């Protein structure tokens with residue numbers, strides 16, 4: 444065998460598998476294959492000046508490369524089983540939390556020291572939310588910030604590159620089963636290994652599907668979350684964000700009984716484009732460094748859409764809606780809340796008259812031409828509900844960017860070691876459909892590394 448262990452994907456799942464494996468078993472030969480660039484070469488060309496929107500790079504630096512989708516993320520590290528994935532269903536709640544705390548300690552040791560850990564424990568906002576039919580989920584959240592997150596990754600890479608072989612700009616095309624192990628094929632070469640860990644993330648979802656088909660690994664898929672990213676003056680949410688940083692709030696709509704939730708809150712942050720397989724959607728992040736902060740706070744409002752038989756392609760549904768917004772707006776569309784409820788599109792003139800400065804250059808338009816009515820009704824209802832705990836949320840100038848889509852990878856059938864039906868082939872992180880966050884993906888990496896080391 445060329446290697447004892449080959450890891451596919453250098454996102455948080457892959458990085459923490461490599462970290463733990465090389466720590467516990469330094470004698471193992473480990474390689475990491477990554478489709479994207481090394482950390483220092485990752486650069487999104489959008490500069491807001493010459494290049495204002497996504498130009499569809501061959502390898503998206505926001506989603507791919509060392510650090511994975513998390514590299515330029517806000518570095519919000521949520522320690523909770525309440526959201527961010529269902530890892531606990533495989534390994535138990537206590538074990539999942541212990542692993543998230545373990546990774547948090549590593550992040551602190553590698554550059555995150557001094558960053559703040561926020562918590563919902565004992566907060567007065569729980570009561571305020573319930574009084575307004577809103578439900579605040581429990582979590583501790585470490586906010587590394589995009590800048591510190593980058594430093595942690597840099598430090599981790601400087602250590603890991605001495606212990607494992609890294610192959611950047613090397614997408615793995617195929618994984619095949621051989622005697623006593625696996626063969627991993629890239630465009631120009633093939634490498635063999637005894638154990639193979641696949642951590643391909645959201646961007647690798649289509650490829651993962653192919654691997655599962657080729658190797659006859661069962662999967663299931665039926666969910667996609669759709670919605671908008673809300674941007675408003677930071678003062679509107681400051682009482683919540685100062686204490687909790689991020690508040691995950693769930694609301695059940697009166698009209699349809701659907702659940703709408705806040706997601707990925709970025710105080711004093713920026714709204715950004717995200718390119719998944721050529722489809723431009725919206726996301727957000729913020730910096731720990733006050734000099735890089737903005738005057739706005741952004742967060743997503745998402746509605747989960749579950750499908751039943753015979754429809755199976757939930758991600759295809761999300762993609763079609765995102766494509767529609769790309770078709771109408773040439774990318775992401777933004778609309779003032781006041782325009783949406785008056786049934787008119789936002790125009791550049793109306794945007795210019797607004798008291799708010801958007802942080803993303805998106806096309807002013809009409810989100811009601813893109814999002815299904817039921818979903819949009821739910822989002823509008825929730826904005827009015829949030830207005831009761833954070834007055835100003837339903838102001839005319841509040842901006843809605845669309846669409847935000849949270850694709851869920853199909854769930855790959857794995858056991859409690861996160862091992863597929865093929866012995867020694869593990870699928871972890873967001874690519875497994877089990878995790879949807881930095882903390883759960885990282886924890887799944889440590890879990891698998893320990894399983895291999897113990898064996």
Ligand SMILES: Cc1cc2nc3c(=O)[nH]c(=O)nc-3n(C[C@H](O)[C@H](O)[C@H](O)COP(=O)(O)OP(=O)(O)OC[C@H]3O[C@@H](n4cnc5c(N)ncnc54)[C@H](O)[C@@H]3O)c2cc1C
Nearest residue numbers: 452454456478508511512516519615644647872873880881
């Ligand atoms: C803008 C943004 C902000 C975010 N903010 C947060 C946040 O604040 N908090 C939070 O918890 N989560 C956040 N997330 C989500 C978080 O980044 C992911 O949940 C996490 O990165 C998943 O880790 P992963 O290792 O499973 O996959 P990923 O991070 O997606 O990494 C997978 C890697 O595998 C590589 N790959 C894929 N296919 C192949 C192949 N065939 N061959 C070789 N390599 C391959 C990809 O290039 C990629 O680098 C954010 C995501 C984005 C895009």
